[in-house]
Amino acid sequence: MPRLSLTAPEVATTTAAITTSLTTACANLSTATNPFSALATAYGSAAAASAGITVTALAGTDADARRAANAARATLRNAFDAVWTDPDVYAVLLAATDTPPADEEEARFRSSALALMLRLGAGLTGEHRLAAKDLQEKISAMTSQFDANLNGDTTAVEFSIAELDGVPDSLLPLLESRGDDRYAVPLKRPTLTPTLQHAKSSATRKALYRAANCQCLAENGPLVDDILAARAALATALGFDSHAHLKTSAETVRKPDAVYALMDSVAKGAKPKFEAEISALVELKATLIADGGLVADDDAEPAAVHPWDLSLLLREHKKRAFAVDDEQVKAYFEVSAVIAGVLALYEHVFGLAFERVADAPLAWHPDVAQPTHRHFFLDLYPRDGKYSHQCVVPLQPSFFDAVAGSQRLPSAVIMGNMTKPTPSAPALLRFFEVHTFVHEFGHIVHALCSRARFPLFSWAWSIVPWATGCGVEMDFLEVPSQALENWVYQPAVLARLGAHHVTGDPLPEDTVTALVAARHVAPGIRYTRQIAISAIDLIMHSGGPPFVYPPWGIAAHSVEDLVAQVYAHLGLPPPLPSTNFVASLFHFTSYSATYHSYLVSEVASADCFTLFAHNPLDQAQGSRFRELILAPGATVDATAMLAAFLARPVSVDAFFDSVGFTSSDSG
Ligand SMILES: [Zn+2]
Numbered sequence: 001m002p003r004l005s006l007t008a009p010e011v012a013t014t015t016a017a018i019t020t021s022l023t024t025a026c027a028n029l030s031t032a033t034n035p036f037s038a039l040a041t042a043y044g045s046a047a048a049a050s051a052g053i054t055v056t057a058l059a060g061t062d063a064d065a066r067r068a069a070n071a072a073r074a075t076l077r078n079a080f081d082a083v084w085t086d087p088d089v090y091a092v093l094l095a096a097t098d099t100p101p102a103d104e105e106e107a108r109f110r111s112s113a114l115a116l117m118l119r120l121g122a123g124l125t126g127e128h129r130l131a132a133k134d135l136q137e138k139i140s141a142m143t144s145q146f147d148a149n150l151n152g153d154t155t156a157v158e159f160s161i162a163e164l165d166g167v168p169d170s171l172l173p174l175l176e177s178r179g180d181d182r183y184a185v186p187l188k189r190p191t192l193t194p195t196l197q198h199a200k201s202s203a204t205r206k207a208l209y210r211a212a213n214c215q216c217l218a219e220n221g222p223l224v225d226d227i228l229a230a231r232a233a234l235a236t237a238l239g240f241d242s243h244a245h246l247k248t249s250a251e252t253v254r255k256p257d258a259v260y261a262l263m264d265s266v267a268k269g270a271k272p273k274f275e276a277e278i279s280a281l282v283e284l285k286a287t288l289i290a291d292g293g294l295v296a297d298d299d300a301e302p303a304a305v306h307p308w309d310l311s312l313l314l315r316e317h318k319k320r321a322f323a324v325d326d327e328q329v330k331a332y333f334e335v336s337a338v339i340a341g342v343l344a345l346y347e348h349v350f351g352l353a354f355e356r357v358a359d360a361p362l363a364w365h366p367d368v369a370q371p372t373h374r375h376f377f378l379d380l381y382p383r384d385g386k387y388s389h390q391c392v393v394p395l396q397p398s399f400f401d402a403v404a405g406s407q408r409l410p411s412a413v414i415m416g417n418m419t420k421p422t423p424s425a426p427a428l429l430r431f432f433e434v435h436t437f438v439h440e441f442g443h444i445v446h447a448l449c450s451r452a453r454f455p456l457f458s459w460a461w462s463i464v465p466w467a468t469g470c471g472v473e474m475d476f477l478e479v480p481s482q483a484l485e486n487w488v489y490q491p492a493v494l495a496r497l498g499a500h501h502v503t504g505d506p507l508p509e510d511t512v513t514a515l516v517a518a519r520h521v522a523p524g525i526r527y528t529r530q531i532a533i534s535a536i537d538l539i540m541h542s543g544g545p546p547f548v549y550p551p552w553g554i555a556a557h558s559v560e561d562l563v564a565q566v567y568a569h570l571g572l573p574p575p576l577p578s579t580n581f582v583a584s585l586f587h588f589t590s591y592s593a594t595y596h597s598y599l600v601s602e603v604a605s606a607d608c609f610t611l612f613a614h615n616p617l618d619q620a621q622g623s624r625f626r627e628l629i630l631a632p633g634a635t636v637d638a639t640a641m642l643a644a645f646l647a648r649p650v651s652v653d654a655f656f657d658s659v660g661f662t663s664s665d666s667g
Contacts, residue, residue, distance in 0.1 A: 004055040004395070008068040014053060015072040018046045019079040026082075026089050035096040036110055037402045043083065044399035044408065044455035047466035050076055051395040051411075054464055058387040058415055059379055066385055076465035081120075084468065087129065090114070090122040105635050109454040112634075116456075116470040119246060121238055128237060135234040142227050143589040149219045150584055156184035157211045159204055165295075166200035187212050187584075196311035203298035206576075209308035213579035220583035224559055228540055231592065244541040247593040251475045252600065252638045256538055259596045260551070263531045265652055266599065267570060269661035270531075274524030274571065281305045281313045281522075288316065307573045314522055322518035329515070330428040332498040332507045335421055338434055339378070341497040342441050345487065349622035350445065350630075374448040375411035380437075381420035390416050390436050392443035397458035397466070398450040398633065410458055412447040414440050426501055431515060434497060435488050442481030449630040457634040462590075475597035476638035480629055482605035489516045490616040523659035527599070528570050534596035535566050536582065541593035604642055606655035611646070 006014060025042030032038035053076060057069035083089060093114060101107040117123060121132040161181040174191050175183040185195050185208060192212055199205050231243040240246040244256045253259050282305055288294035289302060294312065296302040305313065343354050355373070375395070382388070391414075398410040418437065421427035429437075447459035460467040461477060487493040495506050520526075539549045540559055547556045552569045556562035560580045567574055575581070582588055587595055608629070611621045628645040642650050656663050 004052050005060065006052045006056045006065055006069065007062065008064045011053060011056060011065060011068040011072050014049065015075055018049050018053075018076060021046050021049070022079050022083055026086055029089060029092045034099075034102075034402075035092050036101075036106060036113070037400075039083070039089070039093070039113075040109065040399060040454045040456075041402040043080075043466065044397050045401065045403075046080070047455055047464070048396040048408065050465055054393060055395070055413070058393065058463075059383075060385075061383070063385060073465055080466045080468075084113075084117050085120045085122050087122050087125065090117045093117070105453055105457075108635060109456065112456060112470050115250075116468055119238060119250070121234075124237070132234060132237045135230050135237065139227060139230045139234065142223055142230065146220050146223050146227065146589050147586070149216045149223075150586060153187065153216055153584075155211060155215060156186040157208050158182055158184040159207075163201055163204045164195070164199055166198045166293075167195055168198060171195070171198075187215050193311065196308065197315040198312065200293065200295045200312075202294070202296050202302075202306075202308070205308040205312065206298060206306070210576050210579060212584070213576065213581050215584035217580055217583045221580060224580075224582055224588065227588075228559075231541065232543060242542045244538050244593040247541070250469055250473065251594065251597065252473045252604075253475060253596075256542060259534070259538055259600070260549070262600065262603065262652070263535055263596065264551070266527060266603075266655075266661070267531050269652065269656050269663055270524045270527050270659075271571075272524075272662055273660055274528045277522045277524045278305055278571075281309075281317065284313055284317060284320075285309060288313075305573055307575060310525070310573070314525070318518065318521045322514060322521065324431075324511070324514045324518050326430055329431050329507070329511060331502070332500050333429040333431070333434050334498070334501040335380075335418060335427040335429055337499070337501070338429055338437060338497055339380070342438055345438075345493065345496055345617075346441060346445055349617055349619060350449075350626045351619065351623055352445070352449075352626075374409045376444050376448060377411075377413035378416070379413055380416035380418045382417040386417075387415045388417060390414070390440055391463060392440055392447065393463050394447050394458065394460045397455035397460060398452045399455040399458060400453040407453070410447050410450050412444055412459070414444060416440065428501065431488075435485060438488050438497075439481045439485050442484040446480045446630050449626055450633040451631050452633040452635055454635075459633055471634040473634070473638050474594055475600040476604070476641075478597075478601045479605045479608065479638070479642075480625075482601055483608035485605075486609040486612070487616055489519060493616050520659050523661070527659065527661075528572060530599055532566050532570050532572055533585075533587075534599060535570075536563055537587070537591070537595040538593055539566070540582075603652050603655045604638075604650050606658050607646060607650050607653075608642070610654045 021042060025039060025046075029035045029039060053069050053072050056065050057073050060066040060069060093110070097110060097114075101110055121129065121136065124132050156176050158178055159182065161183065164183060164185075171191065171194050172183065175185055178184055185191050192208065195208060196205055199208070228243075235241070235243045235246045238246060240249070242256075248254060248256055248259065253262075282303065285294060285305060286303070289296050293316065294309075299306070347353060377395075379386075393413050393415055395411040395413060396408060399408055400406075401408050416437070418433055419427040419429055443459070450458050452458045455466070456468055456471050458471065459477075460471050462469075488497070489512075491507075491509070491512050494512060499506055535549070535552075536559075539547050539554065540562055542549075545557055547559070547562045548554060552566070554562070554565045554569065556565050559582050560578070563575055563580060563582070591597070608625075611624075612618055615621075624645060629641055632641055639650075653663055655661075
C-alpha cells in the first residue's frame with residue numbers, strides 16, 4: 001500500500017511516475033511474453049499507485065496538496081484512458097489472441113479489453129479513426145461546457161416575504177436577501193426543494209418551477225441538440241445502431257429493448273397506484289385550499305394537480321400518513337454503537353472477521369480508522385475541504401501482479417460525512433444516516449471480497465481515474481448495497497444496530513412499523529417519474545429527431561416535444577410550454593442513455609433480498625451471497641451471478657411487492 005497522504009510536490013512526482021509507467025508499458029507491450037498479463041499488471045500497479053492522489057484530492061488535510069491532487073486527477077484520467085484508445089496497443093493485443101488464454105478469467109479479460117477498445121475507437125484506422133477522434137473531442141468539449149454552464153449558474157428568483165408565506169424561517173438565511181423584505185431563491189437543491197415543498201402560494205411555486213425548468217436553457221438547449229447529434233454520429237462510426245445501443249452493450253440489459261420491456265412492465269404495474277395517489281393528492285389539495293395551507297392564486301385549474309404542486313402535496317401527504325418523529329428515532333442510534341453494530345452484522349452474515357490495526361502509522365487524519373488485512377479505512381466525519389457526500393473509494397484493485405508473482409489484495413475507504421461525537425456529547429444519527437452507512441459498508445464488503453485476477457474486474461467506479469466502465473456493470477454496481485439496505489427495515493437487525501443511548505431500550509415496535517411504512521411515500525408517482533426520465537433519456541439517444549418510440553405512440557420533433565409526449569403517455573401532469581428540464585439535467589452528461597440503471601438495480605436488489613426474507617441474518621444465504629454475488633467482481637456477467645444466486649432469472653415480483661404494485665405477468 002503506497003502512502004495515502006501526499007504533499008503538493010509529491011503529487012507532481014507521483015503523477016509523472018504513473019504516467020511514465022503506463023506509456024512505458026504500452027511501448028514495451030509488443031515484446032512481452034503475454035501482452036494481456038503484462039498490461040494488466042502495469043495497469044493494476046498504476047491504479048494502486050494513484051490511490052494517494054485520489055485520497056489527497058478528496059480528503060487531504062493540506063489545501064495546496066488538495067488543489068494539486070484535484071488537477072492531477074484529470075491528468076491521470078487521460079493517462080489511463082490513453083491505454084485503451086491506443087491503436088498500437090489494440091494491434092498488439094489482437095495479435096496476441098493467436099495464443100490460447102491461460103484460463104477462463106484471462107479469456108474474459110481478453111474479450112472485455114478488446115470490446116472496451118472497440119467502443120472507444122481504438123480499432124478504427126485511417127480517416128475513420130481521425131473522424132471518430134474529432135467527434136470524441138467535440139463531445140468532450142461540449143459536455144464540459146454543459147456542466148460548466150450548470151455548475152456556474154447563479155439564477156435566483158426574487159419574491160417578497162409575503163409571497164414566500166409557508167417557507168420555514170430556518171430557510172431564510174440560505175436565501176439571498178435583496179432588502180425591503182425581499183428574498184431570492186437560488187435554483188440549487190438545498191433552497192429550491194424546500195421552497196417548492198412549503199410555499200403556500202401557487203403563483204410562487206409555479207414561477208420557481210418555470211425558472212428551474214428553464215435553467216441554462218438558452219446555453220444548454222442548443223448544446224443538448226449538438227451533443228445528441230455528435231453521440232449518434234460517433235456510435236455509427238463505432239458500428240453501433242445508436243448511442244443507446246453503445247451504452248447498453250456494457251450493461252446487464254445489453255440492449256435498449258430489454259430496458260423498454262422493463263419500463264413498460266413497471267409503468268403498467270405502477271398505474272393503479274399512481275392513479276390512486278394522484279386522486280388522493282387532488283383531494284388533499286382541495287382540503288389544503290379550504291384550510292389555507294395552499295393558496296391557489298394564478299391557478300386556472302385548482303382542481304388539478306400541477307407539477308409545481310407535487311413537492312408541497314407529497315410533503316403534506318407524508319406528514320399526514322406516516323408520522324415518524326426523527327428526533328425520537330435518533331435517540332436509538334448513537335454513532336459508535338451503529339458502527340460497531342454494522343460491522344458485527346456483516347461479519348456475522350458473511351462469515352468475515354474485521355480486525356482493527358491499532359498501532360498502524362497515521363493514514364491521513366487522526367479521525368481515520370486504520371487498516372486491517374484486506375484493508376479498509378473509515379473516514380466517517382466531515383472536515384473543511386473534504387469531499388462533502390458519502391461514497392466508497394477503491395484504493396487498490398484486486399489483481400495478480402505478474403512482476404511480483406503474487407495476488408494484490410483489494411482495499412477501499414468510506415468517505416463519509418456522518419454526525420461526529422464530541423468528548424462531552426454522543427453523536428446521534430438520523431435514520432437515513434444509519435441507512436446510508438449500511439449501504440456504503442455494503443460497497444466496502446463488495447470491493448474487499450473480490451478475488452479478481454485482472455484489475456478491470458475489481459470493484460471500481462468513475463471516482464478513481466482508472467475505472468473503465470467495463471468492470472462491474474453500471475446497472476449492477478449498486479445492487480448488492482441496495483439489497484443489504486433492506487436490513488434496516490428488519491426488527492431483528494435494528495435490534496443489533498441500536499438501543500436507546502440512555503435507557504438501553506430497543507426501538508419500540510410501532511416506531512419500526514412507522515419507519516417501514518414511511519420507506520415508500522407515493523411509489524406510484526415516484527417510479528412513474530423515474531420511468532419518464534429513463535424513457536426520455538433512452539429515446540433521445542436512439543436516433544432522431546424525430547425522436548420516436550412507436551409502441552408508446554411517440555414521434556417528437558424536439559426534446560421539449562419528447563418530454564411532453566412521454567409525460568402524456570404516462571399520465572404525468574404536463575410540463576409548462578417552452579421549458580425543458582434536460583438542459584439542466586446533470587445526468588445528461590454523466591449518465592447518458594443509462595438513467596434506467598436506477599430502476600434496473602432496484603428491481604434486482606429487491607429480488608436478491610427475497611432469499612433473506614425468512615431470516616435476515618441467515619448465514620447460509622450470506623455465504624452464498626458472498627460467493628456468488630460479491631467475490632466474482634466482474635469476472636462473471638451480473639445476469640449470470642443473479643441467476644446463480646436466485647436459482648432463476650430476475651423477476652419484478654419482489655420489487656412490485658415492496659412498493660405495492662400489481663403484477664399482470666412476472667416478466
Ligand atoms: Zn452506492
